[in-house]
Amino acid sequence: TDLSTRFLDCAFANPLMNASGVWCYDQTELDALNLSAAGAYVTKSCTLEPRAGNPEPRYKATPLGSINSMGLPNLGYRFYLDYVAKHDYARKPLFMSVAGLSLEDNLAMVREIKAANVPAIMELNLSCPNVPGKPQIAYDFDAMDAMLAAVCREYDKPFGVKMPPYFDIAHFDAAAEILNRYPQVAFVTCINSIGNALAIDTETETVLIKPKDGFGGIGGDYVLPTALANVNAFFRRCPDKKVIGCGGVKTGEQVFQHLLAGASLVQVGTALQEEGPAIFARLADELAALMAKKGYKTLGDFQGKLKTL
Ligand SMILES: O=C(O)c1[nH]c(=O)[nH]c(=O)c1I
Numbered sequence: 001t002d003l004s005t006r007f008l009d010c011a012f013a014n015p016l017m018n019a020s021g022v023w024c025y026d027q028t029e030l031d032a033l034n035l036s037a038a039g040a041y042v043t044k045s046c047t048l049e050p051r052a053g054n055p056e057p058r059y060k061a062t063p064l065g066s067i068n069s070m071g072l073p074n075l076g077y078r079f080y081l082d083y084v085a086k087h088d089y090a091r092k093p094l095f096m097s098v099a100g101l102s103l104e105d106n107l108a109m110v111r112e113i114k115a116a117n118v119p120a121i122m123e124l125n126l127s128c129p130n131v132p133g134k135p136q137i138a139y140d141f142d143a144m145d146a147m148l149a150a151v152c153r154e155y156d157k158p159f160g161v162k163m164p165p166y167f168d169i170a171h172f173d174a175a176a177e178i179l180n181r182y183p184q185v186a187f188v189t190c191i192n193s194i195g196n197a198l199a200i201d202t203e204t205e206t207v208l209i210k211p212k213d214g215f216g217g218i219g220g221d222y223v224l225p226t227a228l229a230n231v232n233a234f235f236r237r238c239p240d241k242k243v244i245g246c247g248g249v250k251t252g253e254q255v256f257q258h259l260l261a262g263a264s265l266v267q268v269g270t271a272l273q274e275e276g277p278a279i280f281a282r283l284a285d286e287l288a289a290l291m292a293k294k295g296y297k298t299l300g301d302f303q304g305k306l307k308t309l
Pocket of ligand 1: 021045071131193217
């Protein structure tokens with residue numbers, strides 16, 4: 001079985017990578033992903049200046065996944081731009097996630113990324129749910145349209161967007177209609193965490209995380225059906241774009257389901273946080289075994305071929 005694939009003119013040994021924000025904050029974590037079996041990896045979403053993020057506890061594992069309100073802690077875009085400039089792209093592709101706190105901040109970072117002319121693939125994060133006072137961009141369609149128009153004017157390469165989950169067909173239609181106005185948006189990553197959930201410790205009668213009265217984005221088993229729906233909704237609506245699947249992946253079977261639903265690459269968040277980078281070898285083995293059992297030799301044999309009844 002061959003797990004290799006091509007995406008944006010790059011060769012990937014397999015379709016597996018981390019979700020931005022997980023195991024990708026600093027040099028140590030990023031180097032571990034580079035040395036792992038992941039086919040690619042992505043840096044923590046960055047801002048113009050370094051950020052400490054929200055008070056701890058701000059991430060907790062739960063029975064079926066995780067809850068987080070990290071608050072965009074990161075070392076600042078200059079660190080990540082320097083990291084992606086030094087990367088050996090012959091080893092594996094590398095993505096750089098950007099999440100400016102304003103349109104001006106995003107444009108300032110994008111100008112520097114363009115000037116650096118690095119092979120890194122940019123993933124513009126439009127869906128951070130945890131910066132107090134900053135409603136996420138992708139739930140404000142006019143703001144998203146303005147952001148994409150401005151970034152496409154500044155940036156000169158294909159890039160992608162990290163999207164939140166939508167839960168209404170009319171919202172899939174409206175979001176896809178906006179994304180389709182921008183051919184430079186070459187891929188759509190679905191989904192970010194399901195924002196502003198609440199996890200409770202029954203014994204102590206207390207919320208699990210400190211920021212925002214315990215409200216935070218959830219990941220893990222809770223989000224798989226929503227993630228698959230968003231992958232398939234944008235796969236159907238954006239025929240000229242690729243989709244990266246993210247959400248609820250912890251075994252090869254969920255990787256298979258994301259690919260079947262239309263994903264070209266698959267990101268792993270909560271399960272990576274809990275198991276560590278060794279998960280990628282396990283997921284690759286499990287995906288290959290499932291493909292072999294079904295008689296598939298390459299990802300193309302089943303990618304995007306979900307059947308309806
Ligand atoms: O709180 C965070 O840092 C965070 N947490 C998430 O669950 N998604 C995001 O895009 C971000 I930027």
